[in-house]
Amino acid sequence: MPSHDxxxxxxxxxxxxxxxxxxxSNPGFCLEQLMELAxxxxxxxxxxxxxVVAPSKGEPSAIIAKNKILIVCGPGNNGGxxxxxxxxxxxxxxxxxxxxxxxxxxxxxxxxxxxxxxxDLHIPVLAEMPHDDDEVLGSYAVIVDAIFGxxxxxxxxxxxxxxxxTIIRAAKGRAITVAVDxxxxxxxxxxDTTTTEHGQDPLYWMPDVLVSLTxxxxxxxxxTGRHFVGGxxxxxxxxxxYQIRMPRYxxxxxxxxxxxxxxxxxxxxxxx
Amino acid sequence: MPSHDxxxxxxxxxxxxxxxxxxxSNPGFCLEQLMELAxxxxxxxxxxxxxVVAPSKGEPSAIIAKNKILIVCGPGNNGGxxxxxxxxxxxxxxxxxxxxxxxxxxxxxxxxxxxxxxxDLHIPVLAEMPHDDDEVLGSYAVIVDAIFGxxxxxxxxxxxxxxxxTIIRAAKGRAITVAVDxxxxxxxxxxDTTTTEHGQDPLYWMPDVLVSLTxxxxxxxxxTGRHFVGGxxxxxxxxxxYQIRMPRYxxxxxxxxxxxxxxxxxxxxxxx
Numbered sequence: 171m172p173s174h175d176x177x178x179x180x181x182x183x184x185x186x187x188x189x190x191x192x193x194x195s196n197p198g199f200c201l202e203q204l205m206e207l208a209x210x211x212x213x214x215x216x217x218x219x220x221x222v223v224a225p226s227k228g229e230p231s232a233i234i235a236k237n238k239i240l241i242v243c244g245p246g247n248n249g250g251x252x253x254x255x256x257x258x259x260x261x262x263x264x265x266x267x268x269x270x271x272x273x274x275x276x277x278x279x280x281x282x283x284x285x286x287x288x289x290d291l292h293i294p295v296l297a298e299m300p301h302d303d304d305e306v307l308g309s310y311a312v313i314v315d316a317i318f319g320x321x322x323x324x325x326x327x328x329x330x331x332x333x334x335x336t337i338i339r340a341a342k343g344r345a346i347t348v349a350v351d352x353x354x355x356x357x358x359x360x361x362d363t364t365t366t367e368h369g370q371d372p373l374y375w376m377p378d379v380l381v382s383l384t385x386x387x388x389x390x391x392x393x394t395g396r397h398f399v400g401g402x403x404x405x406x407x408x409x410x411x412y413q414i415r416m417p418r419y420x421x422x423x424x425x426x427x428x429x430x431x432x433x434x435x436x437x438x439x440x441x442x
Numbered sequence: 443m444p445s446h447d448x449x450x451x452x453x454x455x456x457x458x459x460x461x462x463x464x465x466x467s468n469p470g471f472c473l474e475q476l477m478e479l480a481x482x483x484x485x486x487x488x489x490x491x492x493x494v495v496a497p498s499k500g501e502p503s504a505i506i507a508k509n510k511i512l513i514v515c516g517p518g519n520n521g522g523x524x525x526x527x528x529x530x531x532x533x534x535x536x537x538x539x540x541x542x543x544x545x546x547x548x549x550x551x552x553x554x555x556x557x558x559x560x561x562d563l564h565i566p567v568l569a570e571m572p573h574d575d576d577e578v579l580g581s582y583a584v585i586v587d588a589i590f591g592x593x594x595x596x597x598x599x600x601x602x603x604x605x606x607x608t609i610i611r612a613a614k615g616r617a618i619t620v621a622v623d624x625x626x627x628x629x630x631x632x633x634d635t636t637t638t639e640h641g642q643d644p645l646y647w648m649p650d651v652l653v654s655l656t657x658x659x660x661x662x663x664x665x666t667g668r669h670f671v672g673g674x675x676x677x678x679x680x681x682x683x684y685q686i687r688m689p690r691y692x693x694x695x696x697x698x699x700x701x702x703x704x705x706x707x708x709x710x711x712x713x714x
Contacts, residue, residue, distance in 0.1 A: 197558035202474040214694045261674045262694055286469035290677035402533045405562035422486045422534055
C-alpha cells in the first residue's frame, strides 16, 4: 500500500529551515551530499512520469518516448537540486536543457561544479527561457520548476517573475510540469483559505507533479496532482523531533509516489 | 542485451588515479559527490545479489530475507564508499554492521560525517572484526570488502592483513562476498599470469561479486564472479580519453550487471 501524504506530516517554512540546518550540522551531511540525493530524487520522479514506449528488440529497457526536458533553476538550493537532476536525467536518456538565469557560483562554489558537470555532458545551460511559443517552449514534454524552495517569501523578483508566468502558461498546455519541493510562487505555509480571492492570485497555479524533499511542506496540503516524496536519508531522531514519518520506499528507489485524496475548492487544477 | 565487461575497457592503476584526479578537477566533481554515487552503486549491487522473499500481503515490495550485512571499511576512499553504502543499505532494509578499524577523519574530514550518518541510523560501527566463528561471522549473509581500492600497492599491513585473511576464510563459507572496485589484496594491474605460483598466493581469493567503479580495473580480467559496474556520471570526453565505454544502465539504476565469460586456470573460484 502506498503511503498517503497526510500520514507523513508536514513542515512549515521555519521547521523546514531548522531541519535543514540540523541535517547539515557538523558532523552531519554536507550540502553537496544532500543536493546530490535531492536532485537524484527529482530525476527519478521525472523519469517515472515521462511517457515511455516498450523496448524494441535488442534494447535493454523501455525508452523514453518524449524526452525533451526543460529544467528551470533558481538562484538557491532549489536551483542546485535542478542542476543535479539535469545531469541524472541526461544519463537516464533525457534530452535536457537547463535555464539558469542567475549564476550564484560566487556565493555557492559548488554551483560552478554542477554547471560544469552539465556542460561536460553537452547539456545546454541557457541564461534565458526558450521562446514562449508552440514551436519552442511547446516542444518540451516536461518542464521542471526548480526556481524557489522552502526559503521563498514574498513576491518573485525579475527575471523570475516573468519566467514563472511563462511556466504557468506552459502548465495550461501540453507539457507535464514538475515542481521541486514547493511550486514556485506559492507561499511555503500555504495560501490563506479563509478568503477566496487567492484563487485569483496570478501565482496560484497547479503543477502536474510535486516532488517534496525530506517531507511535504505545509502548502502541499493544497496540491492535487501526482505527489512524490524523496529524501531517503532522514535519521530517526530528526524524524521524531519534526514529527515526520518517512514513506515506504520500494527497492532501491530514491523517490516514492504517495497518494493524495484532496479535492477542495482551493485545489482546482487550472488545466480543467 | 547486457554489456560484456571486455567491451567496456579496463583501467590500469595509473590511469585510474589520473581519471579520478580529472573527475575532481576544479570545476568538476567534489569527493563528497563522487563518494555518494559510488557508495550508492555498491549498495544497489548488494541489494541485487541478496536473497529476497516474495512480498506478503500489505507489504510494498519484496523483503530481503537474509539481510545481515557486514561492511569492512579501509582507511581510504574505498572505505568511504563502504561507509556510504552502509547508510543506503540500511535504508534499503539491510541489518548493517560496519567495521572501520582505522579512523581517518583527521585526514579526510568528510569521513567524520559518514561515520556520524551511520551512527544516526543506529548502525554499529566497530573497530574490530566480529569473532571469526560460525555463530558470529558466519551469521552474515553478505560481507562487503571495502578495504583497499585502486591505489593499493604492495602487501596489506596490520590490522588489515589479519582482517583480510578472515574475509578470505569467510569467502569459502556461506557468506556472499562483495568486493568494492578491487578485491583487496589483489594487485590492481592483475596477477602475473606468466607464472603459476600466484595461484598459491594467500591473497589470491575470489569474491562472489565485484562492483567496479567508473570502469573495471585491469585485475578485473582475472575475476570470474558476478560483475557489476557503477559510475553513471562519466563525461564523454573523459570516457574517450581513457578509452572507456559506459555500459547501458537500465532505468534509473546506478549500477548494472555485466556479463563475464572468462574461465581460465587463473580464475578458479576458491569455493569450488
